[in-house]
Amino acid sequence: MSEEMYSVEQVADLLGLHVRTVRGYIRAGRLRATRIGKQYRIARADLDALTGRPPTPAAGSAALEVSSIVQVDGVDRATADRLGTVVLAGANNGYDLARPLRVQVVHDAERNRMKIVILGGAAATADLLRLLDAVLDANSGLLGREEGKVGDA
Numbered sequence: 157m158s159e160e161m162y163s164v165e166q167v168a169d170l171l172g173l174h175v176r177t178v179r180g181y182i183r184a185g186r187l188r189a190t191r192i193g194k195q196y197r198i199a200r201a202d203l204d205a206l207t208g209r210p211p212t213p214a215a216g217s218a219a220l221e222v223s224s225i226v227q228v229d230g231v232d233r234a235t236a237d238r239l240g241t242v243v244l245a246g247a248n249n250g251y252d253l254a255r256p257l258r259v260q261v262v263h264d265a266e267r268n269r270m271k272i273v274i275l276g277g278a279a280a281t282a283d284l285l286r287l288l289d290a291v292l293d294a295n296s297g298l299l300g301r302e303e304g305k306v307g308d309a
Contacts, residue, residue, distance in 0.1 A: 162203060220278050227271050239291070
């Protein structure tokens with residue numbers, strides 16, 4: 157067993173939390189732990205899952221991550237909400253459970269534009285970008301003009 161394991165006290169120190177808080181996370185199921193005798197041990201991968209950090213790649217394996225920012229102009233709040241829902245649903249399709257896509261959608265009401273930030277694997281990001289492009293092409297009326305345009309910012 158080569159995986160790094162932590163005690164409840166070590167996790168509390170690493171996260172700046174009280175030991176009782178960490179135990180509460182374990183009891184509530186927010187933090188996965190293994191009980192050994194009367195003590196809990198937390199695997200590094202489970203700690204990473206709690207904190208939202210991507211899992212550390214195994215030695216010798218390459219981890220490719222892509223960062224994309226998509227800007228869509230001429231978008232009102234309601235349309236931005238609909239597009240955001242489509243993008244988030246597409247990101248949560250279970251493509252790669254080990255490295256899920258992380259997506260942030262922001263609408264700027266003053267400029268009538270939205271930005272979509274996508275972080276994740278190259279193939280999953282490309283699929284999500286194709287989905288977004290298809291939705292904008294199929295619903296060119298969605299943005300209130302002839303063509304929906306996706307521009308990189």
